[in-house]
Amino acid sequence: MKRVMITAALVAVAAWFVAPAVASASTHERLGNLDNGRNIFQNGKGDDVPACAGCHGVDGNGNDEIGSPRLAYQVDTYVLKQLTDFANGKRTDDTMYQMNDIAAALTPEERKDMATYVHSLKSPYLGSNLDQLRRDGAKIGDPAKGKMIVEYGAPDRDIPACKSCHGFHGRSAGRMYPAIGGQNYVYLRHELESLRNGWRGFKSTTLTKAQNSDKDDNERTNDYMGQMRYVAGKLTDEDIANVAAFLTLAKPTSPGNPRSPSHM
Numbered sequence: 113m114k115r116v117m118i119t120a121a122l123v124a125v126a127a128w129f130v131a132p133a134v135a136s137a138s139t140h141e142r143l144g145n146l147d148n149g150r151n152i153f154q155n156g157k158g159d160d161v162p163a164c165a166g167c168h169g170v171d172g173n174g175n176d177e178i179g180s181p182r183l184a185y186q187v188d189t190y191v192l193k194q195l196t197d198f199a200n201g202k203r204t205d206d207t208m209y210q211m212n213d214i215a216a217a218l219t220p221e222e223r224k225d226m227a228t229y230v231h232s233l234k235s236p237y238l239g240s241n242l243d244q245l246r247r248d249g250a251k252i253g254d255p256a257k258g259k260m261i262v263e264y265g266a267p268d269r270d271i272p273a274c275k276s277c278h279g280f281h282g283r284s285a286g287r288m289y290p291a292i293g294g295q296n297y298v299y300l301r302h303e304l305e306s307l308r309n310g311w312r313g314f315k316s317t318t319l320t321k322a323q324n325s326d327k328d329d330n331e332r333t334n335d336y337m338g339q340m341r342y343v344a345g346k347l348t349d350e351d352i353a354n355v356a357a358f359l360t361l362a363k364p365t366s367p368g369n370p371r372s373p374s375h376m
Contacts, residue, residue: 149229160217184233240297253353281362300356306332311345
C-alpha cells in the first residue's frame with residue numbers, strides 16, 4: 113500500500129514539472145505558415161527581400177561581427193511586432209540599415225510566417241564568445257555584476273530586476289516580452305544604448321546642455337509603454353556592459369529550474 117502511495121506521489125510531482133511545457137505546446141497556436149516562413153528565411157523573396165539567413169545565420173544565432181541579433185527561440189509575437197514596426201517606420205534599423213525596407217517588402221501574412229518560423233528554431237544557447245570579443249578590442253562587462261541587476265535590480269537607483277518582465281535568465285515570461293537570455297552581446301549593448309537614447313530624447317527638456325550633447329541620433333522608441341526606455345535611461349555604460357555580459361551567457365534552465373520557457 114505504501115509503495116502504491118509513493119508511486120502516485122512521484123507521478124504527481126513529475127506531472128507538475130511537465131505540465132507547463134505540455135500546456136504551452138497545446139495552447140500556443142502558430143501565427144502563420146511555418147513552411148513559407150522557412151522558405152523566405154532561407155531563400156529570400158525576389159529582389160527586395162534577401163535570405164534572412166545571410167545576416168542571422170542558418171541556425172538563427174545571429175552574428176556579433178555585424179551586430180545582428182539571435183532570432184532562434186525568440187517570442188513569435190515579439191518578432192511580429194518588430195517586423196511590423198520596421199515596416200511602419202516605428203523602429204529604425206540603425207545597425208545594418210536594411211530591416212525597414214525588408215520588412216516593408218513583406219506582406220502582413222508573410223511577417224506572421226517569418227515570426228512563426230524563427231520561433232521554431234531551437235539552436236543551442238551559445239551566446240557570444242566574450243573572450244574573442246575582448247581580444248578584438250570590445251569593451252566587455254562583468255557578468256557577475258550584470259547578474260545582480262538582472263536578478264535583483266538596483267533599488268537604490270529605481271532599477272527593477274530584468275527577470276521581473278523577462279523571466280528567469282531572460283528566457284521570457286510569456287508572449288509579450290522578448291527572450292533576452294543567450295542573445296548576442298553586441299546586439300544587447302547596442303539596443304540598451306539605443307533605448308537609453310530614446311529615453312533621453314523623451315526627457316530632453318529636463319536635461320542639461322552637457323547631457324544633451326552626449327545624445328546621439330540612434331534612438332529606439334518602440335518599446336511597450338516606454339518601459340524599457342525608462343529602465344535603460346537609468347543604466348550607466350558600465351551597467352549596460354555588465355547586463356549584456358551576463359545575459360549573453362545565461363542559459364534558460366538550471367539544475368533547480370529545469371522547465372522549458374513557458375512561451376516555447
